[in-house]
Amino acid sequence: MEKKIIIVGAGLAGSLCALYMLQRGYNVTVYERRSDMRKSVMTAGRSINLALSKRGWTALKKVGIEDRVMEISIPMPKRIMHDLEGKLTDQYYGNEDQAIYSVPRGELNVLLMNLAEKNGAQIFFNHKCVDVNMERAELTLTNTLEDSNINIKCDLIVGADGAFSAVRDKMTRQDRFQFSQYYIDHGYKELLIPANDDGSHKIEKHALHIWPRGNFMLIALPNLDGSYTCTLFSPFEGEDSFKELNTPKKVTTFFNKVFKDFTPLIPDLVDQFFNNPTASLGIFKCYPWHIKGHCVLIGDSAHATVPFYGQGMNASFEDCRVLDELIENYSEDFSLVLREFSKSRKPNGDGLQDLSLHNFIVMRDKTADPKFLLQKKIEQKFSQLYPHKWVPLYTMVSFTNISYSDAWKIGMSQEKLMADIMSIENIDELWDSDAVMQKMLDLSI
Template sequence: MENNNISILGAGLIGSLLGIFLRKRGLDVSIFEKREDRRHQLYKEEGRSINMALSDRGWKALEKVGLKDKIKDLAIPMYGRRIHDEHGNTTFQQYGKDGEAIYSISRGKFNQILVDEAEKVGVQLNFEHKCEDVNIYKKQIKFSLPKWEAKKHQANVIIGADGAYSALRSSMQKQERFDFSQHYISHGYKELSIPPTAEGEFAMDPNALHIWPRGKFMLIALPNPDKSFTCTLFLPFEGTKVCFDKIHDKKDVESVFKTYFNDAYNMMPTLGEDFFKNPTSALITINCYPWVKNQCLLIGDASHAMVPFYGQGMNCGFEDCYVLDGLIEKYGTTSWELIFEKFQKMRKPDTDAISQLALENFIEMRDAVSDPKFLIRKKIEARLHELYPKEWIPLYTMVTFSDIPYSEAYAQGKIQDRIMNKVMADPLITQNWDKLDYEDIIDQVETARMV
């Protein structure tokens, strides 16, 4: 049946997982990917090994397609943040309750498994097919192939999972009443690396996400199964004392790292080379609507790219797949208009909320986490959650360890934030936090919710 024929653009994390979901619903699925098939080469992305944090929403989607156990074998649990101060001292801040963790996983290996699985369940894969344009009304896709070949493909249903610079979205932008905005933050990022020790061991605690918060900039590191760490340096591009524009040679790199990240510097023997070999990349937020036009749908980063500071871009895209699959389960595939319309209405408030939270969390990560008052605040919130598990759920827990809609988490988080600001305004809070009237705080939450 015509309606059962789906063309997905992009075999990234979201496109390949969506392919699996749709194929498992008995649909004919073809994925078109601009890159060549690199699954069987040693995994490296432009010379870098990049890893990501996978959390509950991502796991939920993987579980639904039966991939949770396979992926878990490759993932390293990180139970909290390990904060490195400028003198090399570290403190550990647990993310959630005992046993709750986010998981570090190699993006390339993960993508490879998803594409392999898509192929296994019968998705047709077309590599080296770069979408140049989509005629939304005719549902015709123009591809460029290697050697300047071109190809037209007549589709029935088109889903753009082709990332932040989506070609489907560009074609939709030519339509009337398509809202679009993009915003680059002033910071960029660069991937670096901490290799295993001479004894072949992890150079730091592998079960933590390491952060070197330095106010306007920061370094983070996530563990890899080969006992190395992938580090990401976030710096302003220009205009501040420490910024990418002012780092010209290895001596400059050394000077910045020795001054601000000395303990990390001592574990990075190839820092100078890596810094100039690896690209400096920008960080973008994309906002657009509608996501649907004539049976063409945007999903994942194509519809809502966000900055990476909540570690939710991929998790949110996986949740997109989960929600879309739930709608197909409920309504069948006879009316894609109905399903896509419901999908965008449901998801847009949630993806707006997590995009905003991701921007806000940058300040928390690069600055607040090193403030002793921040630790007290977290302790109070943890106590409230322990005493009143339903009435008070810390924002990080709602986003990372639950599937509470992001928009609800956002609204609830703002109420809690206001109340915590009042609690923290007490000049003696550092001494008194243990003796607070926790019941009264919960009463305040209940009252605020009713207003």
């Protein structure tokens, strides 16, 4: 009998999950609380630009749509650091052929929804999940336009409805279900650098631009139309915080002082600052990610994190791929599939969250630190000499499918080793010597 799958949430994770389920011949219906984004104009606001890397591409390739996504992507093989005086420093992510890709969230979501519908999915918008019967795989949804309820029974409910998941909220009623949330002191505000009059980019196109300033950080990712989606990360309270930057003069003074080479790029900076919302950043944990063989969480519903490794979307797409592989491995026995999915993916969700918080510190405080840059040069040389001994943490996360949990453990071991190396007397002069390379080899065995 054809299995009926209900997916709650038509975002990136839900839409890709629909494609995976359709590929198996399932009957797939998607319900989305919001209106159809394809019928509205997309603006800057609350959509941190997305960085697509190996894990995401692997998941897209498995459903045969990587070429379609590549058409709307821009390769970024490096970071470009902007210091206080506007001096630029290039930092390549890996080898010459390695890059992460800037992808417009809205366009990607539209593409995935269109492909899901083309392949047979039904997507209903303005439908809010108000109740879930986990024992019977039944949902109650409210059509918010008509203020009417519908009840649906299915074989599997997939909660892909984001950090504030209604499906997860209903799961909290279950005995021994664990849930926690943690907000960092920083929030974010999105800004937009417009293209030049001829449609060209104002700054280097093929790079992720970062203005690291300790307690503040600004990043910019390129768009195909010549613009850049920028994100300012700042504390909610304290000196020069979002709370304190409450007049046009204060905003102008702050940007001229802290991001002086950025300010000329946005003529309407002050208007954007006050018109675009300020949003919170948090980490959401829960366990288990499933209830029996009837309901499962994927993406932000299960493991929402802060965006500082650019891995939220990639992890969500990996969820879809792994879930599909488990359906294959366990011959569609959803009870076994979901149990193994929770067991295997939970450590990876935790690992991603640890990595994301760690990279926040790296991006904010260390990417402009000469000692940190020297450490990266040492790691890079050692990795080139002994690639089987040392894979840099960023490479593990962004350019392989090594589990997040393993990458985190290995990365922390590497940090301890590098602390010993960086304590060597005159390391700034000896960094590329045979003696230092041998010391690393000895420590890494």
